[in-house]
Amino acid sequence: MLPKRSEKPLHWVGSSRKDLVALPADAVDDFGYALSAMQMDATSPQAKPWKGEGSGVLELVENDSGNTFRAVYTVRFAKAVYVLHCFQKKSPSGSRTSQNDIVLIHTRLKLAQQHYKEHHEHQS
Numbered sequence: 001m002l003p004k005r006s007e008k009p010l011h012w013v014g015s016s017r018k019d020l021v022a023l024p025a026d027a028v029d030d031f032g033y034a035l036s037a038m039q040m041d042a043t044s045p046q047a048k049p050w051k052g053e054g055s056g057v058l059e060l061v062e063n064d065s066g067n068t069f070r071a072v073y074t075v076r077f078a079k080a081v082y083v084l085h086c087f088q089k090k091s092p093s094g095s096r097t098s099q100n101d102i103v104l105i106h107t108r109l110k111l112a113q114q115h116y117k118e119h120h121e122h123q124s
Contacts, residue, residue: 008039011082011115013108020071020086027062027069031086034060035073038081052102053109057084070097072105074112079120082112 012020020028034044050057056076062069068089074082085105089097 008041009080010035010039011080011112013082013084013112013115014104016071016083016086016108020083023062023069023086023088024064024067026064030062031060031069031071035071035081035083038073038075050105053106057105057109074109077112077116077120080116082109082116084108084112 020031023031030046034046037044038047044060046060046062047058048061049055050059050072053074057072057074060071060073069087070089071086072084074084085101085108087101089101
């Protein structure tokens with residue numbers, strides 16, 4: 001018999017949940033499926049490292065009708081998954097992400113670290 005894997009809680013930082021559901025339905029479905037896999041310690045094949053925050057911060061990318069949508073989350077913590085930001089990439093050229101989005105992700109990662117420390121770190 002296989003050992004039972006427990007599902008990690010999924011926490012939404014800031015407006016990330018509201019922002020996710022405002023994306024096109026296909027992006028919401030794909031991101032939702034990938035995030036639920038992360039809760040079970042599975043890795044989504046579409047996940048890739050988010051540059052700038054080190055290991056354990058990943059992004060999902062979905063292209064829809066010429067637009068690019070991203071969900072950035074962290075699996076850095078043993079007992080929880082945190083969704084940091086969901087957004088449409090609006091950079092007019094290349095793959096560059098706006099500085100506002102980069103700063104928001106950085107800020108929300110700090111909030112996630114604090115939340116984890118307060119709510120999960122000392123649980124058995």
